[in-house]
Amino acid sequence: MASSSAIGARTSSIAEMWIRNEDDWSGISDPNARRRIQNRRNQRRLSTDREEKKGTAVKPLLRKVRSWCLRWFSSRQSPPSFDINAIADAIRRVHILDIESEHNRIVIRNFEDLAYRYYAAGAPAITLRPSLSQVNFIRALWTNVEVLGISSGQMSDDDAPSPFNSPDTNQAEASTTLASRLPVGLRPTDLQRVTLHHPWIDLLPIPEIRDNLFRRGFDFFDEEELCHDMRGRVHQDPGVLVWRDPWDPSGWEVTESFVRSWGWAVIGCWDLFHSTNKWRAQRGEKPLFHFPSAKE
Secondary structure, three states: OOOHHHHHHOHHHHHHHHHOOOOOOOOOOOHHHHHHHHHHHHHHHHHHHHHHHOOOOHHHHHHHHHHHHHHHHHHOOOOOOOOHHHHHHHHHOOOOOOOOOHHHHHHHHHHHHHHHHHHHOOOOOHHHHHHHHHHHHHHHHHHHHHHHOOOHHHHHOOOOOOHHHOOOHHHHHHHHHHHHHOOHHHOOOHHHHHOOOOHHHHHOOOHHHHHHHHHHOHHHOOHHHHHHHHHOOOOOOOOEEEOOOOOOHHHEEEOHHHHHHHHHHHOOOHHHHHHHHHHHHHOOOOOOOOOOOOOO
């Protein structure tokens, strides 16, 4: 895959970055390498079949974005107009828990490059902001997956248990060792250890939010709906903004729309309230949370 620094060198490298045909084994004599490409092609074909059954249009979307960049980079002129609906739809189709999906990574990587090119050209597109914020949130969760050492198979398995509540004694000891090495925000709470849950909740570096979810009970709210609202809907900023290292709770901010819909999930999250107000103040916005005055 061509690196970002080499993209401007030739038009063909742009095409390779957006939709490179990695199934081409021409010129490859190593049988193991050819077999890996064949396996990848078969896996992609199965994935594509599933997407087509869902009525998706992934390839046309990527071709559109490719054409915008080809026109822009080859002309060396102002960024061309783009179909923000197509871009937003491409981002929406990224499965947030399928971190090894080639399609997911292509879309994220190339959207980030598109946004950076606009920024570097001195023409940041405000219409890209919601999608950029959503991509940033997705990247944040992917990073925390790596920090926690959770496998992609666990993340994509709807029935996978959290590594912090395994009944196996050896795994329990391993999870204790893991917890001691984690950043404070990602260390499991007592309630987290005893409540069976999917590991996606472990990715949230706000212990109070995690415990609020466990106390509410999974029968009383839709986890998928919560995840989508944190990430953000099409043309909407996410419910959660991440400004620092993903495992650092002081870099997390909740939006007003998220609090209106999921206020119970942030009850008692005082550090999150303070960090939200701090980031809003840096943008010149009024505080979202108001604290009682200290008693004299």
